[in-house]
Amino acid sequence: MSGAIEQRIIKKILKTDIYITANCIISNNLVYKNEALVFENKGLVLPDFLISVYRYFKWQYPKFHKMDNLCKLGWLANEVLLQGSFEKAKYKPEDIGLVLSNTNASLDTDIxxxxxxxxxxxxxxxxxxxPNIVIGEISIRHYFKGENAFFVFAGFNAGFIEQYVSNLINNNILQCCICGWVDVLNNDFNATLFLIEKEKSADSVNFTKENLNKIYQLQNG
Amino acid sequence: MSDLKTQIIAQLNLQDTKPEDIGDDQPLFVDGLGLDSIDALELIVLLQQQYRIKLSNAEDGPKVFYSVRTMAEYITAHQVQNN
Incomplete structure (x- = not known):
């Protein structure tokens, strides 16, 4: 058996089951955690809406106010995503990474x-x-030191996210990954974040592009 | 000094801070108000925009921006020079 084939078989055998253990969507002035509405504040423009979310959850992080709208949106979505069940102590800082994407890069702030x-x-x-400054802001907040990347696509690309993040986890580069979409331009915004882990939890679903798309479409369809 | 504190809060987006929260002699950086290097640049912009004062020597920065009082003293001295 050639070395390459052997490697491929070993990789297939060792391929880990990976799960979406939590998700958060912030869109249309609504905030969802695991598909349940947790906050809404209709009628506010984006900057005021973001501050209203921050104040509602009573977070204390003065640097939040200095961030641009893209960072504020990503930071808030990540806080909601990790709130409650996420056990950060299970992981080393190097084991937790971030893979984010959007369509407008940092254009909102560039202008x-x-x-x-x-x-x-x-x-x-x-x-x-x-655009990747949002990853830095989240990493500073939680001391995440794992692999990270920010990609710009025409639209939400579930297939790419599944492939890229699976590769990081299957190759033990990461044990846990926060991934998804954070996009802002003027008053249009959308954050859809997923927590990806190897261990199943009560409400987890398999980490597949179909499930990523299904969750994304729930509030963004 | 109260006006200067209000301007600092607006320039640096310190939304949860009130002017009375900032002591006249409280250090602005590190253990004091916790400002960082980007904030230092914003304070230089504040001096230029609000008072038309350019910090002539960058090495003076730590002394000038030590506290609200040192900033106010620098502004007073240089406004007189400008006038």
Whole structure:
């Protein structure tokens, strides 16, 4: 048997079962955790809505107020996602990673920053003119040190997320991954995050592109 | 100094902080108000936008931005020079 075939068979045998153990959607001024509505505040523009979510959950994190809207949205979705059942102590910081994606990159802040350059460029806005800063903000908050990546797609790409994250977990690069979609442009926004782990939990479903799409479509359809 | 505190809060987006929460002599960075290097740049922008004062020597930054009082003293001294 050739080495390559042997490797492939071993990989297949060792392929781990992976689960979506939690999900969070923030869209249309609504916040869902595991498909249950946990907060709504209709009629507010995005910045005010994001602050209302922060205040409702009584988080104390002064740096939140300095973030741009993309980071605030991703940060809030991640807090809701991990709230309650997530057992961070099970993992080493290097075992928890983030794989996020969107369609507008950091354009929402890029435009605001560009406006400030006409008078006096804002350093505080400049530092948010990359989409992967949201991963940094979440990692700083929770001391996550695992592999991370941010991808820009035309739309939510469940197939890519399944393949990329499965590869990280099956190859033991990560034991746990927060992945999904965080997108903002003006008053249009959507965050859909998934917690991916090897251990099954009460409400978990298999980590497949079909299940990712099904959950994403529930509130974004 | 109260106006300066209000301007600092607005410039740095310190939404949960009130002017009276900031002591006149409280250090602005590290163990005091906890500001960081980006905030330092924003304070330089504040001086330029609100008072038309340019920090001529970057090495003066730690002294000038030590507290609200040191900032106010720097503003007072340089506004006089500008006038």
């Amino acid at each position: 605001k920053y560009y406006e400030t350059t006409k008078t006096m460029a804002s350093p505080a806005l400049f530092v948010y003119t990359l």
